[in-house]
Amino acid sequence: MANYHFVYKDVEGASTQWDDIQRKLGNLPPKPPAFKPPSFTPAEDEDSKHKDKAWIDDRTEEQLEDLEDDPDLDDDRFLQEYRKKRLGELRQAAKVQRYGSVVPISGSDFVREVSQAPPDVWVVVILYKDGYPECGLLLQCLEQLATKYPATKFVKIISTDCIPNYPDCNLPTLLVYNNSAVKANYVGLHNFGRRCTPEGVALVLCQSDPVLNDGQSGSEPSSREAVLKGVQQRLIEKVVRDHEDDDDDGSSSLRLDGLLSSPSSGRSPALPLSSSSSSTLADSNGPKQPFVIGVSGGTASGKTTVCDMIIQQLHDHRVVLVNQDSFYRGLTAEEAKCVHEYNFDHPDAFDTEQFLECIEKLRRTQSVQVPIYDFKNHRRCSESFRQVNASDVIILEGILVFHDPRVRNLMNMKIFVDTDADVRLARRIRRDTVERGRDINSVLEQYAKFVKPAFDDFVLPSKKYADVIIPRGGDNHVAIDLIVQHIRPKLGQHDLCKIYPNVYVIQSTFQLRGMHTLIRDCGISKHDFVFYSDRLIRLVVEHGLGHLPFTEKQVVTPTGSMYTGVDFCKKLCGVSIIRRKILRGANFLANGTGIQYGGESMENALRACCKGIKIGKILIHSDGDNGKQLIYEKLPKDISERHVLLLDPVLATGNSANQAIELLIQKGVPESHIIFLNLISAPEGIHCVCKRFPSLKIVTSEIDVALNEEFRVIPGMGEFGDRYFGTDD
Numbered sequence: 001m002a003n004y005h006f007v008y009k010d011v012e013g014a015s016t017q018w019d020d021i022q023r024k025l026g027n028l029p030p031k032p033p034a035f036k037p038p039s040f041t042p043a044e045d046e047d048s049k050h051k052d053k054a055w056i057d058d059r060t061e062e063q064l065e066d067l068e069d070d071p072d073l074d075d076d077r078f079l080q081e082y083r084k085k086r087l088g089e090l091r092q093a094a095k096v097q098r099y100g101s102v103v104p105i106s107g108s109d110f111v112r113e114v115s116q117a118p119p120d121v122w123v124v125v126i127l128y129k130d131g132y133p134e135c136g137l138l139l140q141c142l143e144q145l146a147t148k149y150p151a152t153k154f155v156k157i158i159s160t161d162c163i164p165n166y167p168d169c170n171l172p173t174l175l176v177y178n179n180s181a182v183k184a185n186y187v188g189l190h191n192f193g194r195r196c197t198p199e200g201v202a203l204v205l206c207q208s209d210p211v212l213n214d215g216q217s218g219s220e221p222s223s224r225e226a227v228l229k230g231v232q233q234r235l236i237e238k239v240v241r242d243h244e245d246d247d248d249d250g251s252s253s254l255r256l257d258g259l260l261s262s263p264s265s266g267r268s269p270a271l272p273l274s275s276s277s278s279s280t281l282a283d284s285n286g287p288k289q290p291f292v293i294g295v296s297g298g299t300a301s302g303k304t305t306v307c308d309m310i311i312q313q314l315h316d317h318r319v320v321l322v323n324q325d326s327f328y329r330g331l332t333a334e335e336a337k338c339v340h341e342y343n344f345d346h347p348d349a350f351d352t353e354q355f356l357e358c359i360e361k362l363r364r365t366q367s368v369q370v371p372i373y374d375f376k377n378h379r380r381c382s383e384s385f386r387q388v389n390a391s392d393v394i395i396l397e398g399i400l401v402f403h404d405p406r407v408r409n410l411m412n413m414k415i416f417v418d419t420d421a422d423v424r425l426a427r428r429i430r431r432d433t434v435e436r437g438r439d440i441n442s443v444l445e446q447y448a449k450f451v452k453p454a455f456d457d458f459v460l461p462s463k464k465y466a467d468v469i470i471p472r473g474g475d476n477h478v479a480i481d482l483i484v485q486h487i488r489p490k491l492g493q494h495d496l497c498k499i500y501p502n503v504y505v506i507q508s509t510f511q512l513r514g515m516h517t518l519i520r521d522c523g524i525s526k527h528d529f530v531f532y533s534d535r536l537i538r539l540v541v542e543h544g545l546g547h548l549p550f551t552e553k554q555v556v557t558p559t560g561s562m563y564t565g566v567d568f569c570k571k572l573c574g575v576s577i578i579r580r581k582i583l584r585g586a587n588f589l590a591n592g593t594g595i596q597y598g599g600e601s602m603e604n605a606l607r608a609c610c611k612g613i614k615i616g617k618i619l620i621h622s623d624g625d626n627g628k629q630l631i632y633e634k635l636p637k638d639i640s641e642r643h644v645l646l647l648d649p650v651l652a653t654g655n656s657a658n659q660a661i662e663l664l665i666q667k668g669v670p671e672s673h674i675i676f677l678n679l680i681s682a683p684e685g686i687h688c689v690c691k692r693f694p695s696l697k698i699v700t701s702e703i704d705v706a707l708n709e710e711f712r713v714i715p716g717m718g719e720f721g722d723r724y725f726g727t728d729d
């Protein structure tokens, strides 16, 4: 119905008398208050505003410049000083490099764009390949971070352009550089949590260094804590935002606890990181996850044979085998009395806790002492153990390795060897009578009473967990070939080679391991030491020569045919590093001179490979314990025009090497023309040299574990020069 009461209202809120009557009768609502316009307040004049620190903080660079002669500020010395300081900050901030996107680079750009970036700039490099969804996801996150943190440089490079043959299974890989050195690297997407988000990536990147720079604080390097705090704040905002979105349907619960954990306490517990997120190569000492393979099957199915064949085909010492049999509990005296009543095929016959502990240790890259089981006497050899070193691939073999889910879940690949029961029984009779000191009757009795029932109850049901089933065991060459092909890429290079693309470890073979075993043995004769060292050094030298520049060359062969080959650069020389130390008392060297001839021991091999090569020497003289070092040199005059093969058998701390390299560079040798050859290198030495000289190459035959407190390489090979020249007697 239309409202037919027309109420006239003037500005005072007055109305007609008729309306007043209607109001009294309750037909109209009470009279509204008289209208009063809001009071007028003129806008505050900028000049009359109170000027303080906060006011200055709000000014732009231009505005602060205009305030040069401002009378208010002239009266206030503090504010005038503060204005200048703030102006300085803003000018610095304007100078800071702005990147803002993920820039594609090629292999030849790498040194310029990454290694030679300004020292205050952090560079995040993604090694990627098109067509890998994980790479696409991480790239998207980095694009966002690049816009948020424009003073951090983000570049992308196709993995194999950066590192030839870089395994695709390591993609995507992030490398973080600063001041020409690799500060961290992250292999695989799992480092950034199950849900890879820009905020999560940011937090991981900033855990140990102030990698992300938004350029707000000028060119001053921000502290890790400050950067981390900012990144955490952004992550919290994101989590809260996501939570609010989720809350709209009332489905999620928010856990912010731990997000603000102190930076020193490490990774935030609420971060969605997977358990394997520790497997970065960054802290090259950090744990690397090995590839664990389980091989199960009935007794005498050929499990051990299959494992041996895989190991033989891989032909690599970075594969180790752990047999579940080694973890048989061993019988008590009481049990031994009635051994025929003991069920060796039941899961309880094994010490699974100890087996698990052993696997966990290997996964943490620790070596383990594996018990040795004596099948004839049904007990462990109390004094002997087998040392198993941490390796890239660990094979776990045994009838019940798939039985316990804790063991099973540690496996990356599960193989079941499936052999006909009659064949297995026939093999078992033969094996147990020949190798395990049994008679046929006892074998058959044990088989019927325990082995077969346990196979049906425990072994066969675990077959369903297998990823690969190998019928006919060791006779199935096709299956074994396929498995070997799958495992081979898991045998990565040494972590340091991934961090420093200029470090080359010559391919490990059993020949090479054999020679190392001989020369590292403190009991070897001097003659053998020299013989095997020379062989090894030649391998290193030959590999080093392969890094010299070459040109294509065609020759005519005796058959009159054309052969297209290469011609290596001929302008080269060797330079040996020799140390002289003023040692006192018992430490004084037996040769009476205090000279360690290290590098010279490599000269013979170099001469044998490069006829007539010129060889120079650098003598580094350490004056007692005061750390003072003097350098003497005898180098070819035209050394600046030559490629230099720098010789030192052992790279330990890297200090002497750095001094020698520094000297060569002073003499005009370009850093990239130096190839540093050694037999063994400590990781500390590699870090030290590669950080300072990223363009030279290091060629070594093995990277050892570490340096001890006395800066000796462990396990190492002692004072190489003294052992070689016999000056250690």
Ligand SMILES: Nc1ncnc2c1ncn2[C@@H]1O[C@H](COP(=O)(O)OP(=O)(O)O)[C@@H](O)[C@H]1O
Pocket (backbone or CB within 6 Å): 297, 298, 299, 300, 301, 302, 303, 304, 305, 306, 427, 428, 431, 472, 473, 474, 475
């Ligand atoms: N394919 C095969 N052909 C013939 N004998 C085999 C074959 N595979 C294994 N054997 C033999 O059978 C016995 C048990 O083999 P093994 O590999 O030790 O089995 P498991 O480790 O499963 O007990 C051994 O004596 C071995 O030499």
Ligand SMILES: O=c1ccn([C@@H]2O[C@H](COP(=O)(O)O)[C@@H](O)[C@H]2O)c(=O)[nH]1
Pocket (backbone or CB within 6 Å): 298, 299, 300, 325, 328, 344, 345, 374, 375, 377, 378, 379, 398, 399, 451
């Ligand atoms: O003291 C022992 C311990 C074990 N056994 C039997 O060995 C097999 C397991 O070894 P495979 O090499 O896998 O065959 C198991 O069936 C046990 O019955 C033993 O007889 N005595």
